[in-house]
Amino acid sequence: xxxxxxxxxxxxxxxxxxxxxxxxxxxxxxxxxxxxxxxxxxxxxxxxxxxxxxxxxxxxxxxxxxxxxxxxxxxxxxxxxxxxxxxxxxxxxxxxxxxxxxxxxxxxxxxxxxxxxxxxxxxxxxxxxxxxxxxxxxxxxxxxxxxxxxxxxxxxxxxxxxxxxxxxxxxxxxxxxxxxxxxxxxxxxxxxxxxxxxxxxxxxxxxxxxxxxxxxxxxxxxxxxxxxxxxxxxxxxxxxxxxxxxxxxxxxxxxxxxxxxxxxxxxxxxxxxxxxxxxxxxxxxxxxxxxxxxxxxxxxxxxxxxxxxxxxxxxxxxxxxxxxxxxxx
Amino acid sequence: xxxxxxxxxxxxxxxxxxxxxxxxxxxxxxxxxxxxxxxxxxxxxxxxxxxxxxxxxxxxxxxxxxxxxxxxxxxxxxxxxxxxxxxxxxxxxxxxxxxxxxxxxxxxxxxxxxxxxxxxxxxxxxxxxxxxxxxxxxxxxxxxxxxxxxxxxxxxxxxxxxxxxxxxxxxxxxxxxxxxxxxxxxxxxxxxxxxxxxxxxxxxxxxxxxxxxxxxxxxxxxxxxxxxxxxxxxxxxxxxxxxxxxxxxxxxxxxxxxxxxxxxxxxxxxxxxxxxxxxxxxxxxxxxxxxxxxxxxxxxxxxxxxxxxxxxxxxxxxxxxxxxxxxx
Amino acid sequence: xxxxxxxxxxxxxxxxxxxxxxxxxxxxxxxxxxxxxxxxxxxxxxxxxxxxxxxxxxxxxxxxxxxxxxxxxxxxxxxxxxxxxxxxxxxxxxxxxxxxxxxxxxxxxxxxxxxxxxxxxxxxxxxxxxxxxxxxxxxxxxxxxxxxxxxxxxxxxxxxxxxxxxxxxxxxxxxxxxxxxxxxxxxxxxxxxxxxxxxxxxxxxxxxxxxxxxxxxxxxxxxxxxxxxxxxxxxxxxxxxxxxxxxxxxxxxxxxxxxxxxxxxxxxxxxxxxxxxxxxxxxxxxxxxxxxxxxxxxxxxxxxxxxxxxxxxxxxxxxxxxxxxxxxxxx
Numbered sequence: 001x002x003x004x005x006x007x008x009x010x011x012x013x014x015x016x017x018x019x020x021x022x023x024x025x026x027x028x029x030x031x032x033x034x035x036x037x038x039x040x041x042x043x044x045x046x047x048x049x050x051x052x053x054x055x056x057x058x059x060x061x062x063x064x065x066x067x068x069x070x071x072x073x074x075x076x077x078x079x080x081x082x083x084x085x086x087x088x089x090x091x092x093x094x095x096x097x098x099x100x101x102x103x104x105x106x107x108x109x110x111x112x113x114x115x116x117x118x119x120x121x122x123x124x125x126x127x128x129x130x131x132x133x134x135x136x137x138x139x140x141x142x143x144x145x146x147x148x149x150x151x152x153x154x155x156x157x158x159x160x161x162x163x164x165x166x167x168x169x170x171x172x173x174x175x176x177x178x179x180x181x182x183x184x185x186x187x188x189x190x191x192x193x194x195x196x197x198x199x200x201x202x203x204x205x206x207x208x209x210x211x212x213x214x215x216x217x218x219x220x221x222x223x224x225x226x227x228x229x230x231x232x233x234x235x236x237x238x239x240x241x242x243x244x245x246x247x248x249x250x251x252x253x254x255x256x257x258x259x260x261x262x263x264x265x266x267x268x269x270x271x272x273x274x275x276x277x278x279x280x281x282x283x284x285x286x287x288x289x290x291x292x293x294x295x296x297x298x299x300x301x302x303x304x305x306x307x308x309x310x311x312x313x314x315x316x317x318x319x320x321x322x323x324x325x326x327x328x329x
Numbered sequence: 330x331x332x333x334x335x336x337x338x339x340x341x342x343x344x345x346x347x348x349x350x351x352x353x354x355x356x357x358x359x360x361x362x363x364x365x366x367x368x369x370x371x372x373x374x375x376x377x378x379x380x381x382x383x384x385x386x387x388x389x390x391x392x393x394x395x396x397x398x399x400x401x402x403x404x405x406x407x408x409x410x411x412x413x414x415x416x417x418x419x420x421x422x423x424x425x426x427x428x429x430x431x432x433x434x435x436x437x438x439x440x441x442x443x444x445x446x447x448x449x450x451x452x453x454x455x456x457x458x459x460x461x462x463x464x465x466x467x468x469x470x471x472x473x474x475x476x477x478x479x480x481x482x483x484x485x486x487x488x489x490x491x492x493x494x495x496x497x498x499x500x501x502x503x504x505x506x507x508x509x510x511x512x513x514x515x516x517x518x519x520x521x522x523x524x525x526x527x528x529x530x531x532x533x534x535x536x537x538x539x540x541x542x543x544x545x546x547x548x549x550x551x552x553x554x555x556x557x558x559x560x561x562x563x564x565x566x567x568x569x570x571x572x573x574x575x576x577x578x579x580x581x582x583x584x585x586x587x588x589x590x591x592x593x594x595x596x597x598x599x600x601x602x603x604x605x606x607x608x609x610x611x612x613x614x615x616x617x618x619x620x621x622x623x624x625x626x627x628x629x630x631x632x633x634x635x636x637x638x639x640x641x642x643x644x645x646x647x648x649x650x651x652x653x654x655x656x657x
Numbered sequence: 658x659x660x661x662x663x664x665x666x667x668x669x670x671x672x673x674x675x676x677x678x679x680x681x682x683x684x685x686x687x688x689x690x691x692x693x694x695x696x697x698x699x700x701x702x703x704x705x706x707x708x709x710x711x712x713x714x715x716x717x718x719x720x721x722x723x724x725x726x727x728x729x730x731x732x733x734x735x736x737x738x739x740x741x742x743x744x745x746x747x748x749x750x751x752x753x754x755x756x757x758x759x760x761x762x763x764x765x766x767x768x769x770x771x772x773x774x775x776x777x778x779x780x781x782x783x784x785x786x787x788x789x790x791x792x793x794x795x796x797x798x799x800x801x802x803x804x805x806x807x808x809x810x811x812x813x814x815x816x817x818x819x820x821x822x823x824x825x826x827x828x829x830x831x832x833x834x835x836x837x838x839x840x841x842x843x844x845x846x847x848x849x850x851x852x853x854x855x856x857x858x859x860x861x862x863x864x865x866x867x868x869x870x871x872x873x874x875x876x877x878x879x880x881x882x883x884x885x886x887x888x889x890x891x892x893x894x895x896x897x898x899x900x901x902x903x904x905x906x907x908x909x910x911x912x913x914x915x916x917x918x919x920x921x922x923x924x925x926x927x928x929x930x931x932x933x934x935x936x937x938x939x940x941x942x943x944x945x946x947x948x949x950x951x952x953x954x955x956x957x958x959x960x961x962x963x964x965x966x967x968x969x970x971x972x973x974x975x976x977x978x979x980x981x982x983x984x985x986x987x988x
Contacts, residue, residue, distance in 0.1 A: 045737075053736045060729055132638050135451050136394075136592045140638060143579050144631025150624040155851070156818035157724055157748055166754075241725075247750040250624075251723035258459055261452070271452055297733040302691060302720045303466025303570070310460025314453060318446050361866045370862045373891075374855070466720065471691035476883070476908050488891045565854045566887065567908070570692040571720055572853070613855075617848065617863035622817065623856045 026268020026276075026320050030283040033266075037287055041294025048297050055179055057293040058286070059168045059244065062178035063088065063237035064256050065285035068263035069182075069189050070230045072281040075264050076193070077223055078206040078273030081123060081230055082138040085256030086145035088238030089248075091116040093149045095239050096158035096248040105164060113235045119145055120231020124224040142257060149250035157249040160242050167243040178240060182285070185233075190278035198222065206273030262309060263288060265316040270324055340589040344604040348611060355615045362618055372495075373487070375610040376502035377402075377557045377564065379603065381581040382588070383509040384553035386602045389585060390513075391546045392526040392594025393450035397439060398554040399577030400461035403570070405431040405558030407465045410474030410568035421480035428559035429552045435461055436551015440544040450547075458578070466570045474568040487564045498560055505553065510599040522546060526594030583630045584609050586637045609633075681711045682941045684934055685734050686769070687727055687744040688718035694905060695879060695926055696745070698988035699770065702930020703743075709956075712938050724748035731755040734764075741765045741937040743784075746773050749820060753779045765940060769933050770926070772968070774820045781940075782947055782967040784933045786924035787975055789821060792877070793828020795922065795975045796902065797839060800873040803899040803919055807841040808872030811864050813885050813902075815852040815878040825877050845871070850881050857884035865898070876902035882921060886912040906978050906986040913983045922975040927988060932958060932971050 042049045058065075067084045074081050095112030099105055123141055127134035170177040193199040204212040205219045212219050242248045265271065266287060267280025291312075295305050356363035381398055388395045405428045412419065412427060435457070442453045476484075486497040513519040521542050525532045532539050557577075562568050588605025590597030609630075616626060686703055688696040700716045707714040717734075719726035727747055734742055735758060742764055746752055749772075756766050756779040765781050772783040800810055812829065814822045826847060833839050845868050850857025857880055864871060865888070876882035882904040889900050895917045904921045912918040935955045939945030945953045951963045963969055978986065 047733075047737045050736065053732075057729065057732060060732070126635065126638065130639065130642055132642055133592060136586075137635070137638065139579070139582065140631055140634035142631070143583075143627055144635060147625070147628025147631045151628050154622070154624055154818055155816040157750055159750060168754075244754070245725060245728075245751045246753055247724075247748070249724040249748065249751070252725065254721065254723045258455060261455065265452070271449055292729070293733070296729050297736055299685075299715055299717050299733070299737075301466065301471060302718070303463045303471060305463070306459050306720060307463030307467065310456045310458070310463060313456035313459070314442060314448075317448055317452055317456075321446065321448065359867075364866075366866065370859070374859065462720075466691065469692070471718075472697060473692050473694045475694060476911055481911075566883075566911075571690060572692075614859055614862070617856075617860045618866055623849065623851055623860070624817075626856075 026323055027280040027283060029319055029323070030267050030280055030287060034283055034287045034290065037290040037294065041290055041297075044294050044300075045298040048294050052174075053297075054290070054293065055176055056168075058182075058289045059176045059178045061259070061285070061289055062176075062182045063241045063244075064253060064260055065263060065281075066182050066185050066240075067230070067234050067237050068260040068281055068285060069186055069278055070226075070233045071260050072264045072267065072269050072276055072278060073189065073193060073202060074223075074226045074230055075269050075271065076206045076273055076276045077202045077219075077226055078209060079127060079134040079223055079226070080138065080261075080271075081134060081227065082257045082261070083119065083123060083141040083145055084230060084234040084237075084260060085253045086142045086149070087116055087119045087231060087234040088241060088256070089250055089252040089254075090119065090145045090149040090152075090238075091235035092238035092242045092248045092252055093153045093158065093250060095235075096160055096242060097152055099161065099164075100158055105161065109239060112239050113232055116231045116233075116235020116238070117228060118231070119234070120228040123231065124227035127227070128220050128223050146250065146254075149252075153248065153250045155250065157247040159247045164243055165246040167240055178244070181240075186278055186282045190282075193278055202226070203274060206270075206275070208274075258309065258313070259288065262313045262316070265313055265320065268316075268320050268323070270320055271317060275324060341598065341601045341604060344588065344601060344608060348604065348608050351608070351611055351615070355611075355619065359615075359618050362615060367614060371607065371610040371614045372499050373564075374613055375606050376498045377560055377577070378580055378584055378609065379502040379606045380505050380553050380557045380560070381577060382584045382602050382606050383505055383599070384550035385578075385581045385585045386588070386590050386597050386599070387509070387513075387522060387546050388450075388550050389590045389592060390526045390594060390597045391522050391543065392529060393443065393543070393546065394454065394582075394592070395436075395439060395547065395550050396451065396454040396578050397435070397457040397461055398550060398557075398581060399574035400458050400465065401432050401435045401551050401554035402558040402561060402574035402577055403568075404435060404461045404465045404468075405429075405555035406561050406568045406573050407469050407474065407558075407570060409559050410478060410562060411468065413480060414474060414478045417478075421482045424480075424483065424559050424562075425556070428555040430555070432555020432558060433548050433552040436548045436554065437544065439551065440547030443547065444540045444543050462571075462575075465573075469568075469570045471570055473570065474562075476566045479562050479566055479568075483559070483563045484566050486560075498563060501556075501560065505556070506599055506603050513599060518542070518545065523595055526596075528595070579630065580609065583634050583637075586634050586641070589637075589641070591641055592638070681713045682741060682938050683713045683715075683737075683739040684741040684743060684937055685715045685717060685737075685739050686930070686933075687730050687734070687742065688716065689745045689747055690722040690726070691718045691720055693718075693722075694907065699745075699926040699930045701988075702927040702932075703934050704930075705927075706931050706934035710935060710938050711942075712934055714934065719747075722747050724751045727752065728755055731759065735759050735762055738762075739764060740941055741767065743767045743769045743933050743937065745770045749773045750776050756780060765937060767933055767937060769929055771821055777966055782936070782963070782969060784929055784936065784969045784971065786926065786929050786970070787972050788970050789824055790828065791974060792825040792903075793830075794832045794836075796825065796875050796877060797829050797832045797836075797842075799901050799920065799922060799977065800875050800899065801839055801842060803901060804842070804872040806839060809843050809845045809868055809870050810873040810875065811845055811868065811871055812847040813857060813861055813864065813874055813876040813878075813881045814847060814849050815881060817849050819878075822877055829875065850876075850878075850884060852878060852880040854880060854884050857881045858888055861885045861888040865892070865894075871898055873899040873901070876900065876904075878903060879905050879908060882918075883908050883912075886918050890915065890917040903975075904978075905988065906983055907988060909978070910983055913978070913980055920977055920979040922977050924972055924975060925988075928958060928971040931955070932961065932969065936961075936969065 091112045094115040098111045099108035126137040168176050172180045201217045263284045266284035269276030408431045409424045409428045443450045490496050521537045584605040588601035703714045717730050768780050768783040848860045850860045876885045882902040885900045901921045903923050
């Protein structure tokens with residue numbers, strides 16, 4: 001059965017009660033897990049339940065969470081990108097290297113952003129222009145970008161100037177700036193995806209690219225645009241990390257791609273595209289912080305976190321697939 | 330069919346020419362690269378990747394991918410290491426069936442998740458990459474298995490030879506390549522794997538049990554990773570919960586993609602894969618000889634994967650054009 | 658019901674934590690990464706010390722050793738309100754901000770086994786296993802004695818930017834250049850194996866291919882020396898190329914026993930933990946002072962002096978391991 005026929009049936013079927021629509025959604029699952037995580041973490045350690053500590057911990061992954069929001073849109077459009085973590089590292093290294101070589105700070109930031117744009121462009125060229133599967137392409141670029149960062153920085157850490165350090169110490173109404181930025185980006189992208197024409201087109205492309213093309217949507221241009229935005233946002237996130245840490249090394253957010261994909265999946269984004277929300281990823285980002293912080297403050301073996309992350313990813317996809325399969329009937 | 334074969338032959342010839350040119354160029358600059366000693370170094374670098382590449386080739390041909398083979402390698406090696414530590418008197422060869430079986434169980438786990446829940450293998454194995462690595466830490470209590478625990482006979486397999494002065498570990502790797510060749514070319518299972526990968530939708534119509542073939546492929550990949558795991562213990566003499574097998578999946582994917590195995594399934598040969606592995610081995614051995622820092626290795630691997638993808642794509646496009654022309 | 662029992666459990670936990678804090682010093686040691694055999698022995702030093710003096714000890718470490726991986730663990734320790742953070746830092750500068758907030762809360766920050774060179778103002782003191790200024794000279798003497806003070810030697814190090822290793826290599830270069838005893842020895846190359854067995858092996862093979870007359874190799878890193886020894890063992894050239902350096906007895910025993918390696922050096926990681934816990938408890942109880950030139954007594958180690966830069970050494974010179982004494986060490 002084709003997707004359009006399915007959606008026609010969906011529209012013909014009697015409207016489901018509101019409670020059903022609200023409850024049987026992946027975001028609801030994420031929200032319940034979040035509550036469960038909060039309770040569980042408080043149970044694990046008496047030191048956990050402290051708003052300022054949770055916020056401080058969130059700043060450690062805020063950069064990745066911001067990237068995950070954009071990644072969510074890429075996945076909804078039917079593509080995927082595993083290279084943003086490597087992009088963060090390479091952009092940050094190029095930025096740090098440029099300013100160390102004497103480039104004025106604002107110019108160095110622009111150089112870093114351009115580097116991120118170029119990386120997004122390479123991903124887009126390979127995946128969209130050359131029509132290679134983005135999942136394999138971005139495994140290739142993931143190794144390549146990280147490798148280039150290693151070539152540029154070796155294994156030394158490059159210091160950034162003192163004036164650039166400390167984004168996480170800037171407080172707005174008691175909330176660290178990276179968290180504020182994350183919330184702002186989430187609201188912005190949520191509006192774009194939920195209320196604009198482009199947002200609707202992204203869903204249509206992800207649901208059925210052929211139908212979207214017939215409807216006159218320029219799918220290629222939108223996907224290229226998404227890869228470019230993801231590239232630039234990753235670079236910005238990389239430099240935010242540099243500001244937080246005060247120095248940059250090639251191994252910045254090593255393995256972060258797993259966490260970013262996990263945030264999108266846990267938030268109910270459908271791996272085959274067409275479904276997912278920014279709200280879901282937003283909640284999932286908090287869920288992950290709470291789970292990992294709870295385990296860290298309880299001094300559990302970090303390996304248990306790896307295990308839990310892996311299980312969460314698999315369970316999240318199974319649950320989302322299951323929920324979507326049900327609502328499609 | 331002959332047309333397809335000619336492309337594949339060309340691809341393999343292409344890699345061979347690349348190897349020859351590369352070695353000649355390095356040899357021009359550093360004559361000591363063209364000695365038997367270098368061949369020994371290259372061959373000693375490749376057995377684990379060779380075995381992993383055979384596993385990944387089968388998976389890719391079936392139009393799947395397995396990112397967890399490095400973690401399966403690590404887990405299997407750790408199980409064997411713990412066994413040697415806890416039961417010091419055990420006959421050392423028992424490690425082989427234990428490692429292979431452990432790997433097979435993990436691989437079967439991947440296969441079950443992929444087939445029962447109809448999940449994309451790349452995401453499943455991204456999850457098990459993390460999960461199996463975490464379990465490796467847990468079973469080992471995050472401690473390394475030290476050199477003194479690994480049986481001397483096992484370690485000696487990486488040095489001693491039964492024939493022609495070629496160490497056991499290299500013979501095993503080429504033996505696995507030979508077995509994979511037979512499976513791929515001369516068994517019904519092999520034909521079914523290729524048919525499944527070329528056209529998953531049509532496979533059931535041709536009487537192929539898709540679930541069964543998929544499960545077998547993932548289980549085989551796990552078993553081979555397990556074998557690579559015990560050979561890791563042999564080659565390096567220790568098993569570390571965090572390092573053993575980490576990043577192995579990327580080296581293997583690089584080798585396989587260079588070897589001409591298509592990421593779109595259905596296409597790939599053992600010969601091409603072996604050559605891809607050898608090319609990577611030559612590069613790895615030549616870099617330090619030329620004084621190029623090891624930190625460039627990952628960038629080179631990444632670039633090579635991207636270039637191989639583009640070549641794969643242009644070959645496919647040319648193939649499609651001529652197929653379309655023939656159909657007219 | 659669930660909620661009630663949870664509150665009770667939380668209260669009980671808080672109570673026990675509060676009680677022990679009144680008597681014992683809470684020390685946590687943050688290692689570079691888990692699964693690193695070097696730290697097993699170091700941690701044991703802490704554990705044993707806290708059985709005889711008034712402290713509670715916990716060991717945590719990230720799964721991997723990248724620059725930032727220790728930060729969440731440090732944040733968690735601050736939140737737990739421990740008294741002392743001992744750490745083997747993965748980065749000389751990425752941890753500054755976290756150290757700062759820890760010290761703002763009155764937590765004593767000690768770097769152990771490696772320092773944050775260039776950022777010393779962010780920690781209270783550092784505990785180093787030996788006098789690092791002597792390591793280079795000691796290692797040159799070691800390799801010189803093995804090759805008869807004549808011929809080409811090379812260094813197989815960890816990473817290009819490893820601060821301690823580079824400091825020792827500098828010492829080796831100076832010793833060879835200035836000490837007439839080593840006039841007939843030439844250092845032909847310094848290569849880096851990134852502390853990975855595969856890379857260390859290919860670098861060692863390349864050394865042998867590029868310098869056929871090589872007489873000795875110094876690998877001042879536990880992964881490098883084992884890889885170098887394995888290459889020599891596999892090629893059967895132990896009588897032509899002498900491998901030495903810094904290694905763990907547990908990993909090198911096999912090579913000592915079969916004659917591949919005649920001798921190598923290290924210090925006692927165990928004593929680092931032992932000393933660090935005594936020092937930390939002493940400072941917290943006010944029985945010791947953290948001032949340059951001050952001295953204090955540590956059982957089994959004797960009188961310890963705080964050197965310039967609040968740097969403390971557990972032993973003055975390296976221990977040499979060879980066929981005669983290798984079985985006396987179990988780390």
